[in-house]
Amino acid sequence: MAVLRSTLDTRGEAYQAQRAEMLALVEAFRALEAKVAAHGEAKRKKFEKRGQLTPRERVARLLDPGSPFLELSTLAGFKMHDDNGRKDTLGGGNITGVGFVSGVRCMVTANDSAIKGGSIAPMGLQKSLRAQRIAVENKLPSISMVESGGANLNYQSELFVEGGKVFCNMARASAMGLPQLTVVHGSSTAGGAYLPGLSDYVIMVRDRAKVFLAGPPLVKAAIGEEASDEELGGAAMHAETSGLAEYVAEDDAHGIALARELLAKLDWDSDGQPSAPRSFAPPRYDAEELCGLVPPDPRIPWDIRELIARLVDGSDFLEFKARWGSDTVCGHAAIEGHGVGIIANAGPIMPEGSCKAAQFIQLCCQSNIPILYLQNTTGYMVGKAVEQRGAVKHGAKMIQAVANATVPQLTLLVGGGYGAGNYGMCGRAFDPRFIFAWPNSKVAVMGAEQIGMVMEIITKAKFAATDHLLDDAARAARDENVAKMREVLVKRIESESNALFATARLWDDGIIDPRDSRKVLAMALATCREAQSRTLSPNTFGVARL
Structure with missing residues (x-):
């Protein structure tokens, strides 16, 4: 075994200050998530009066009791569109995540109809599209719980064209052999009517579900016909007349129970379901210690191996080429029994580090080992010495390897993700299978101070x-204006680099x-491993309603 030995001084003043700062950041984003969830509690009486469960209760009832649920993009759209980041913190207006239903790992999505009636905002749409991509890449069935007022028409230009991808993705997922189940709890109208229309199985709640292309007022205006909601799109009509609904539920709880029963009876991919838990040893160091690892200034170096020692099984990490290109750390480990290759940054990426990482990526692909990137870099190193050593061509090798890797790639941003280093360490642009961030992380072309300095030099x-x-007076006044411009720019870049801006x-x-990093990464790795072993039964066009 190659056990990492920690030298972290958890009693030191610097560590304690860094821990306090990290805990404050954690508390801040958890408070924002609580504001999103609070919408459901605030409207609980309204849901109960209608005989309904709140959206988050629906998700909780759908999931297997006690099973893990990896909720995704909880603060999508933060301070964008109608989200003001205060009382109206909306989380995209929907709930998405990977969880277990009747023992099957699924993608679960729900309109949060406690927020603006479940109307779809631009970043809520993007959140749904991201969930669909994760479902396809990891070969997951999808269960949708629908109750939505439709698109937020104030932002139609950001919704209409992109929104069509939702339906295209559903059709393609069905054709791949990935079951699409929908429970309609309320309105699913206009373009939203195609959500159940493109599902393989539809469950509609009696007297609550409404699925139609046009409601009574529009029908009256368009063709002069009088019709009620139930006649146009109620559960009974779709079950008895149109054939859109396969099952009618008496209420929300019954609809969810039917979805669970249906998925169980499909016996879907029984060979690819989770195997018995693998045996593994926990890390030798306490996860609580992770909160004090990272200095507030990304330019201050810290040993990324201290993080690895608190993530991997038994703190056992076999480092690859430890004595060469040491600012980029590569090696083999396991997380809850899942083998993984790790690439991590302990500073800027040097030409030697680029070459080492590119080689290691290819070796992982050769052995079919997923790759975890622990991103903490100020970017690729600059200057005459590294340029002459081939920084560009070697950095390009690393980027080519990341872009063309044939194994699942996961990314965890734990510090800076600056410049092309963000690309080389499998940032969002390179489509990692999953990518998560610590609340202190920063993503930008370079640090705010560096951008300010560059612009000041160019202006002068x-x-x-x-x-x-x-x-002299005019020159001094001009220089003062330039300094003020720099200060304003630095503040703006700082606000655009933080984790909340990125996750929005x-x-x-x-x-x-x-402190949750290990369990989140283990859930993601298990999801990827199942996908690799799963064999689908595709057809040509997806299952069509006949």
């Missing part, structure tokens, strides 16, 4: 030709507490 160089035309735009699949 532009003005240099006219220096001789100015007196789905640059990750969610911010996580550092």
Whole structure:
């Protein structure tokens, strides 16, 4: 065994300050998530009066009791569109995640109809599209719980064209052999009517579900016909007349029970379901210690091996080429019994580190081992020395290897993700199977101070030709304006680099507490491993309603 030995001083002043700062960041994003969930509690009486469960209760009832649920993109759309980041923190207006239903690992999605009636906002749409991609990449059945007022028409230009991908993805997933189940708890109208229409199985709740292309007012205006909601799209009509619904439920709980029973009876992919838990030893160091690892300044170095020692089984890490390109750490380990190749940064990426990482990626692909990137880099190193050593061509090798890797790749942002280093360490642009972020992480082309300095140098160089035309007072006033411009720019870049800004735009699949890193990564690795062993039964066009 190659057990990592920790030298972390958990009693030191610097460690304690860093821990306090991380815990404050964790508390802040958890408080925002609580605001999203609070919408359901605030409207509980309204749901109970209608005989309904709240959206989060629906999700909880669908999932196997006591099983893990990996909720995704909990703060999608933060401070965007109608989300003000205060009372109206909306989480995209929907709930998505990977969980177990009747023993089957599934993608679960639900409209959060406690938030603006479940109407679809632009980032809520993107959140749904991301969930669909994860389901396809990991060969997961999808269960949708629908109750939505439809698209938020204030943002139709950001919804209409992209929204068509939801339906295209459903059709293709069905054709791949991935079951699509939908429980309709309320409205699913206009374009939303195609959600049940493109599902393989539809369960509709009696007297609550409404599925139609146009409601009574529009039908009256368009063709002069009088019709009720039930006549146009109620559960009884679709079960008895149109044939859209396969099952009618008496209430929300019954509809969810039918979905669970149906998935169990499909005996779907019984050969690919989770095997017996693998035996493994926990890390030798406490996960609580993760909160004090990272200095607040990304330029301050810290030993990424201290993180690895608290993530991997038995703190056992066999480092690859440990004495060469040591700012980039590569090696083999396991997380809850799942073998994994790890690539981590302990500083800027040097040419030697690029070559080492590219070779290691190819070796992982050769052995069919998934790769975990622990991203903590200020980017690829710059300067004459590294340029002459081939920084560009070697960095390109690393990026080519990441882009073309044939195994699942997972990314955890634990510090800086700056410049092309974000690309080389499998940032969002390179489509990792899953990507999560610690609340201290930062993503930007470079640090805010560096951007400010670059722009100040460029601005002063532009003005240099006219220096001789100015007196000392005018030159001083101009320089003061340039300094103020730099200060404003630095503040803006800092706000655009933080973890909340990134997660709002789905640059990750969610911010996580550092102490949860191991269990989140284990869930993701298990999901990927199942997908690799799963054989689907595709057809040509998906299952059509006849």
